[in-house]
Amino acid sequence: MTIASASAAWLDFLASPAAPGNALSPLALEGYLTGIVVAPELIPPSRWIAALWGDEEPVFDNDADLHAVLGTLMTRYNSLLAEIDSGLERLEAERVCDYRPAFLDAGEKPDRQAIRDWVSGFWRAMALAPEGWTAFAGDERLQPVITPFIGFIDLDDGAFVPADDIDERLDDAAGQIPRAILVLHKIAKIRAARGPRKAEPVRQAKVGRNDTCPCGSGKKYKRCCGAN
8 A cells, every 4th residue: 555545545534523533644644653663662553553543532333434444554554564674675785765754755855844743653653662762762873863853753842942053954854764764674673583573564354243353452353443
């Protein structure tokens, strides 16, 4: 599933009565899923799907609508994982970074607000692995990889005074984010290879009401996502 098709499907969901008021924008969703892919530890679908909604969950009228939204999320996650894997392979083989996150999809200089929207989703994903990200931030070797995201995170700090050359710094940071994503993914793959589990594509199949819920909770579908 491409960025364009995923965005269109997500916009359809946002326009539906089922969408909660706090649902992420298409760009923020892309940032969120990217944060899940490159997280320093494996985050199972049961956690990242639940955290996607926050305190207000969607209410679906029927199973078909539920499957359509879950299908959009899982298919886009899988395709994003493949895109980042491909970008990393070329970076390692040819030292060329041609991976483009969603805010660079148009091929033009991105709007800073668009980057902030994308990073807001990435930031929400980071909250699901606080210990791992804190360890990353505390490692001097990895700080150059984390730093490009920081300037676009809204910390609501009224005492913050931007530098005189903040615009130039943000433009430079935006240009570093694609490579930072690939490097973070490489680190995550190394860490996963050392542990008992590796990140794998989320597999989707038709689910009966007595089958295990596709969100990964371990509950029966009728007592989990199907309860809506």
